[in-house]
Amino acid sequence: MIELEGATFRYGGVEALTNVTLSMEQGAMAFLTGPSGAGKSTLMKLLYLSLTPTSGSVRLFGRDAAKLTRRERAHMRRRIGVVFQDFRLLDHLSVLENIALPLRIAGARPADYASDVTELAEWVGLGGRLNARPPELSGGEQQRIAIARAVIASPEIILADEPTGNVDPEIAARLMGLLLELNRLGKTVLVATHDLALVARLGAPTLRLEGGRLSQAGERAA
Amino acid sequence: MTAPQIVLKQSPLIPRGGAPARLVFATSAAMTFLAVCALAAALTAEKLAALWTDQLARVATVTAEIADGPDARAQTTRLLAALEEIPGIAGARALSESEMQALLAPWLGPEAPLDDLPTPVMIEVETGGAGPDRAAVEAALARIAPGSTYDDHGRWRDSLADAAGTLRALAYGALLIAAGAAAATVALATNAGLAANTAIIDALLLMGAEDGFIARVFERRFARRALTGALLGLALAAIGLWSLGDAVSGTATPGGLDLSPTTRDWVVLSLTPALLTAVAWATTRLSVIAALRRRR
Numbered sequence: 050m051i052e053l054e055g056a057t058f059r060y061g062g063v064e065a066l067t068n069v070t071l072s073m074e075q076g077a078m079a080f081l082t083g084p085s086g087a088g089k090s091t092l093m094k095l096l097y098l099s100l101t102p103t104s105g106s107v108r109l110f111g112r113d114a115a116k117l118t119r120r121e122r123a124h125m126r127r128r129i130g131v132v133f134q135d136f137r138l139l140d141h142l143s144v145l146e147n148i149a150l151p152l153r154i155a156g157a158r159p160a161d162y163a164s165d166v167t168e169l170a171e172w173v174g175l176g177g178r179l180n181a182r183p184p185e186l187s188g189g190e191q192q193r194i195a196i197a198r199a200v201i202a203s204p205e206i207i208l209a210d211e212p213t214g215n216v217d218p219e220i221a222a223r224l225m226g227l228l229l230e231l232n233r234l235g236k237t238v239l240v241a242t243h244d245l246a247l248v249a250r251l252g253a254p255t256l257r258l259e260g261g262r263l264s265q266a267g268e269r270a271a
Numbered sequence: 272m273t274a275p276q277i278v279l280k281q282s283p284l285i286p287r288g289g290a291p292a293r294l295v296f297a298t299s300a301a302m303t304f305l306a307v308c309a310l311a312a313a314l315t316a317e318k319l320a321a322l323w324t325d326q327l328a329r330v331a332t333v334t335a336e337i338a339d340g341p342d343a344r345a346q347t348t349r350l351l352a353a354l355e356e357i358p359g360i361a362g363a364r365a366l367s368e369s370e371m372q373a374l375l376a377p378w379l380g381p382e383a384p385l386d387d388l389p390t391p392v393m394i395e396v397e398t399g400g401a402g403p404d405r406a407a408v409e410a411a412l413a414r415i416a417p418g419s420t421y422d423d424h425g426r427w428r429d430s431l432a433d434a435a436g437t438l439r440a441l442a443y444g445a446l447l448i449a450a451g452a453a454a455a456t457v458a459l460a461t462n463a464g465l466a467a468n469t470a471i472i473d474a475l476l477l478m479g480a481e482d483g484f485i486a487r488v489f490e491r492r493f494a495r496r497a498l499t500g501a502l503l504g505l506a507l508a509a510i511g512l513w514s515l516g517d518a519v520s521g522t523a524t525p526g527g528l529d530l531s532p533t534t535r536d537w538v539v540l541s542l543t544p545a546l547l548t549a550v551a552w553a554t555t556r557l558s559v560i561a562a563l564r565r566r567r
């Protein structure tokens with residue numbers, strides 16, 4: 050489902066990832082840890098097709114990402130739900146509209162998804178702020194919008210970059226619980242995080258990045 | 272769980288407003304106004320040309336050089352008879368004094384003292400078929416009233432048609448320029464809009480939006496701005512054109528001529544906003560898609 054083969058990525062002169070090889074089967078779950086600047090977000094960006102590796106390859110759903118047409122890439126991105134480290138919310142849209150974006154992009158009708166979107170917003174604890182704009186909300190509340198938006202369209206792969214960095218431990222556990230639940234439902238989930246305590250508690254396989262190199266090959270156990 | 276009826280808005284994905292959108296509106300209004308005026312002028316000219324050409328085609332004029340005197344009346348009668356004998360002339364008739372008066376009124380006033388003026392005798396010739404042989408007419412004139420001239424208005428007809436044709440070409444030119452200006456403004460506005468909203472566009476692309484989806488966001492905005500601007504331009508031009516109609520029907524125009532646009536003309540004029548809106552729509556779409564492709 051997710052395969053990186055000798056992937057290297059360079060930002061100009063800075064090599065952020067060096068020769069990373071990893072693979073995740075459908076339905077797998079893993080954490081990606083490592084110190085700040087280790088390359089976690091860069092690896093995520095390769096996987097959500099925002100960056101193309103300088104060398105090596107990215108294969109998703111069995112297809113080489115470098116060989117996709119623009120249209121195919123767009124369609125593949127819809128099968129991947131992303132919690133961006135910087136959220137990338139649309140500041141002029143309400144909480145509900147932000148969460149609904151992937152459905153809107155996929156061409157669904159508002160009448161068909163309004164209640165799902167509202168339900169999910171309430172579940173992540175934004176029930177009282179459905180019509181607020183992101184700039185009026187706290188970092189933690191914005192993060193919850195980002196998570197709800199990443200999962201609303203039922204993507205097959207979920208990539209979460211620091212999804213609990215800004216929320217208190219109780220909410221963090223709740224959001225992680227959501228990702229675990231989605232994984233139980235068969236989604237492939239990769240979570241980049243600093244929160245080693247949380248990782249230890251949840252016990253999913255852990256990939257460790259350091260200086261752009263993967264120090265533990267991650268194969269999913271059952 | 273029965274949730275209460277939830278209304279989920281579909282706000283525009285790009286924040287509204289901004290100078291570029293206003294520029295599209297203003298340019299579209301100004302360009303439509305000018306193009307509609309040019310088109311209306313061309314339509315009016317064509318109408319006039321058609322009307323006059325038609326009238327002129329069936330009449331010719333002889334300006335008869337007949338000296339005042341006891342013999343004048345007999346000489347005129349002879350000339351009329353000679354003219355009517357020429358094949359291609361259906362009839363000839365000297366204008367009466369009051370007709371002459373009416374003809375000269377615009378220049379000399381209604382009380383023109385015709386008797387005191389050396390006015391020639393004007394003969395209205397009604398032509399038939401392909402019209403008379405010019406040489407035959409001129410021979411008759413030379414024989415009976417030397418110095419008289421024959422005018423079949425051919426020169427007028429040609430230059431009227433020429434003028435109408437030139438105005439039509441100018442109007443098409445104006446329309447092209449209007450469309451070009453609208454396209455240029457819209458392309459500029461689109462690129463400004465893309466540049467001002469890169470974060471949003473990147474986010475939408477990462478969520479799987481296709482180029483066409485992004486393009487539609489802008490298309491809708493700029494096509495609507497162009498349309499409302501163009502309708503304003505059309506309305507302003509229409510006010511002017513209506514007052515032209517009023518001005519003309521307020522005076523006694525020969526032949527009861529009405530220069531205000533007909534229903535058909537209005538249809539033609541209304542195509543201008545439609546054209547500009549289509550141009551704005553297409554330009555936006557092409558600009559957005561080209562810009563997104565360039566960014567890869």
Ligand SMILES: Nc1ncnc2c1ncn2[C@@H]1O[C@H](COP(=O)(O)OP(=O)(O)OP(=O)(O)O)[C@@H](O)[C@H]1O
Pocket residue numbers: 060061063064065083084085086087088089090091092134
């Ligand atoms: N746009 C960029 N241009 C140049 N260098 C970059 C860019 N983005 C990241 N880098 C560099 O690449 C390296 C990896 O960055 P990355 O964001 O992937 O780290 P990270 O593991 O996600 O860190 P954090 O835990 O702080 O989010 C860092 O050295 C960073 O400075």
Ligand SMILES: [Mg+2]
Pocket residue numbers: 089090091134210
């Ligand atoms: Mg990061």
